[in-house]
Amino acid sequence: MLIEIKDKPFEPYQRLVDYQGEAGFAGKYGATSVFVGSMREFNQGDDVSAMTLEHYPGMTEKYLQKISEEAATKWDILDSLIVHRVGEMLPNDPIVLVAVWSAHRAASFDASRYLMEELKSRAPFWKKESLTDKSRWVDKNT
Amino acid sequence: MIGLRVEIRNQENSLFMSDAIINIKFFASLREQVGLAEAQISEAGVSTVMDAWNSATDNREMPENTLMAVNMDYVEASHPVKAGDEVAFFPPVTGG
Numbered sequence: 001m002l003i004e005i006k007d008k009p010f011e012p013y014q015r016l017v018d019y020q021g022e023a024g025f026a027g028k029y030g031a032t033s034v035f036v037g038s039m040r041e042f043n044q045g046d047d048v049s050a051m052t053l054e055h056y057p058g059m060t061e062k063y064l065q066k067i068s069e070e071a072a073t074k075w076d077i078l079d080s081l082i083v084h085r086v087g088e089m090l091p092n093d094p095i096v097l098v099a100v101w102s103a104h105r106a107a108s109f110d111a112s113r114y115l116m117e118e119l120k121s122r123a124p125f126w127k128k129e130s131l132t133d134k135s136r137w138v139d140k141n142t
Numbered sequence: 143m144i145g146l147r148v149e150i151r152n153q154e155n156s157l158f159m160s161d162a163i164i165n166i167k168f169f170a171s172l173r174e175q176v177g178l179a180e181a182q183i184s185e186a187g188v189s190t191v192m193d194a195w196n197s198a199t200d201n202r203e204m205p206e207n208t209l210m211a212v213n214m215d216y217v218e219a220s221h222p223v224k225a226g227d228e229v230a231f232f233p234p235v236t237g238g
Contacts, residue, residue, distance in 0.1 A: 037238050053237070054170050056230060059214035084237065096238050116238065122216070124209075125237025126170035137171040138236040 001072065001080050003064040005055060007087040012036045012097035015083055019099070025078050029101040033108035035116050041091035043138070048129045053086045053095070056124040060084075067118040071100070074114065075107040082115065084125065162225050164188060166198040169232035172208065176231075185225040192219040194229045207234050 002019065016034060039051055068080050083097040098115050102108040120141050127138040166181040173179050176199055183197045191210050195202075210217055211230040223229055 055237070056167070056169055056211075056214070056232065059211055059230065062214050120235075120238040122235060123237050124169065124211075124232060124235050126233065127236045128170070137233070139171075139234065141234070141236045141238070 001065075001068045002082070003061050003068065004081075004083040005057075005060060006083060006085050009089070009093055010083060010085065010097075012083065012094045015097060016081070016099055019081050020101075023079055023101075025101060029078050029103060031102050031105040031108040033100045033102075033105075033112035035096070035098040035112055036094055037096040037116075039089055039091050039093045039095055043129060044140075046129075046131050048091065048131060050091075050130040051089050052128045052130075053089065054126045054128070055084075055086045060124050063123050064119065067115055067123075070118075071111040071114050075102070075111040076104075077102040077107050077111050080111065080115065082119070084119075084123075086125070162186070164194055164223055164225060165228045166194060167228065167230040169230065171233050172205070172231055175205070176202065185223075189222060190219065191217060191221045191223055191229055194223050195219070195231060204231075205233070208232070209234065 041048055064082050068082065071077065071080060078101040081097065081099045085093065085095050096119070098112050100108040100112040100115065129136055129138060162185050163182045164185055166183060168176050168178055181198045183194060188194050188197055191212060195204055209232050210219060212221055212223055212227055214228070
């Protein structure tokens with residue numbers, strides 16, 4: 001179970017391979033569910049040229065740890081990984097990686113969905129978008 | 143002996159000072175609206191999160207959708223606060 005907050009761009013698929021190689025559960029899992037969220041170049045009908053992601057250092061990690069522990073209690077999973085960007089980013093940059101490993105697919109599907117939905121609805125992160133002529137805080141998390 | 147007494151008093155005083163403080167944090171759009179990232183308030187007269195908001199913002203009206211945390215756990219406005227706590231206020235989250 002690992003939580004990482006990155007203030008520089010990261011490559012989610014490489015991070016996944018590296019983590020899986022170090023995690024020590026080779027041969028134990030039959031299913032890996034992976035979600036990667038990336039920055040769009042549009043939102044609510046406007047072109048978005050850049051974005052800043054703010055977080056609450058300490059509480060963000062604490063909350064992600066809490067939901068990771070809840071997922072491990074609710075489903076029969078082997079491990080989970082959450083990586084989330086903060087700071088300045090550009091369209092197409094990866095924002096978030098959620099990965100869950102389990103023996104069978106149902107647990108990893110359900111647990112990864114749970115982690116992502118809980119992250120989006122309650123983890124303290126805030127997006128501020130740069131448009132062509134102004135910047136604005138995102139107020140709807142769809 | 144006199145020097146020692148003075149030193150002990152200073153330690154007690156500084157301990158008292160830090161004990162009587164509640165640390166406040168504001169994030170994102172709420173930080174910009176309030177015009178403060180952090181504040182320190184006296185615990186005097188402050189018993190709930192709502193009291194802490196009123197003290198730190200000079201009784202500004204709290205936006206309806208404001209989220210609150212004490213020591214990095216979500217709470218409601220009626221949650222008790224005490225000296226040494228970290229109380230945070232922020233808008234709905236938009237990560238992921």
